[in-house]
Amino acid sequence: MRRSILAVTAAIFLSACEKKIDFDLDEQEPKLVVEGVIEAGQVPVFILSNSLDYFSEISPEILAGSFVRGADIRVSNGVTTHKLKEYSVPSPAGELYYYSVDSADLATAFAGEEGKSYQVTIESAGKTYNSSTTIPFLTKTIDSLWWKPSPNNPDTSLVIMMARVTDPPGFGNYIRFFNSTNGGPFNPGFNSVFDDQVVDGTTYDIEVEKGVDRNEEIDFETYSFFTRGDSVVMKFTNIDKVTFDFWRTMEYNYSSIGSPFSSPTKVLGNISNGALGYFGGYAVQYTTLVIPK
Known part of the structure; x- marks a missing residue:
């Protein structure tokens, strides 16, 4: 009985503390x-x-x-x-x-x-x-691609793609990657840009996500996997810091949309006079992997 009284009292107290807040957002001129x-x-x-x-x-x-x-x-x-x-x-x-x-x-x-x-x-x-x-010059490159069964899906046709990447000595090597599956469009990874603060001057192995089309619904249970029988073309690009910063902040903004716990993120573009967006340069390497059925 005591627990019920406390619950009712708490509900009344919390409801009394509620305050209605209305936001009157100004219309903005198109940019x-x-x-x-x-x-x-x-x-x-x-x-x-x-x-x-x-x-x-x-x-x-x-x-x-x-x-x-x-x-x-x-x-x-x-x-x-x-x-x-x-x-x-x-x-x-x-x-x-x-x-x-x-x-x-x-x-x-x-x-x-x-x-x-x-x-x-x-x-x-x-x-x-x-x-x-x-x-930039194409100095950070993919040495090889290979595949292996998905460790969490051993009994399915899903596989993961791996890449061996060589990063030259000296910080400031930024990359963005895309891939095309079975002749489809080149889509970027869900997180497609990386710097070299941790891997500077090393050769390392890393899992490569399948590219995503953000105009379609993404199944986060399977989106990063490839399928046996896929033919994959990897587009690996070297970019400058301005292009890296644009996509880093843009992708963080994508991932935080709809989350009540995320912080506002300003997308860092490089267009003057208040315009949005970016102008970016890419040095490109293409590598192909055929995954057998």
Whole structure:
């Protein structure tokens, strides 16, 4: 009886302490969102869009309508400057737009090269934005790939992929990885960027997660495994610190969404004038592994 009285008293006390809090969130003007990439051996590619409010309705049609068109984008390698051209790709939700090399003006076009820096100037809606990036030399590399049965799923067809990686002496070697399975798209790992603070100057073995498409629901029981019979192409990239910081904070932000115990995370971009996003350079190594059935 005493326990029941104490429980009722506690419930009354706690309910009396409740306070209703209403948040009146101001609407924000859309900001330019930039995703710019230049890889060694590849031409630059940029996707521009407008940001949406936190509580905005989101649909494929709204996302397709957020693309920014008619921008003036000029990329320089320090010697030559090339104006990018706008292209479109059809999709079920509507046209998708991106900017890349103008095929009608190849005299000033160029591809990325290891060890070189690149600058971009974007003019859109009366504002000017700038950024720069570097493609580092490909010094941190994968020596080999292999597979082995998943230790927690010995009686299934699930396997894990392993990589042996060599990190050169000296801190500051940053990487990001992607993989493609059975000819599919290259998807990054759920945690795809790493520094060398622990592994500096060593050769080490590490498990490699299967890449994930964040537009689809992720099954956290099996998402990292490959399957017997898979043909996997590993895309292993060396990146600069700015690109590392962008994806490190972006992926932390992804993982903390919806958690009441997480801390707010500011995504560290490198676009000026208040724009969101990044311009990043990648040195790339491809390695293939065929997993027998």
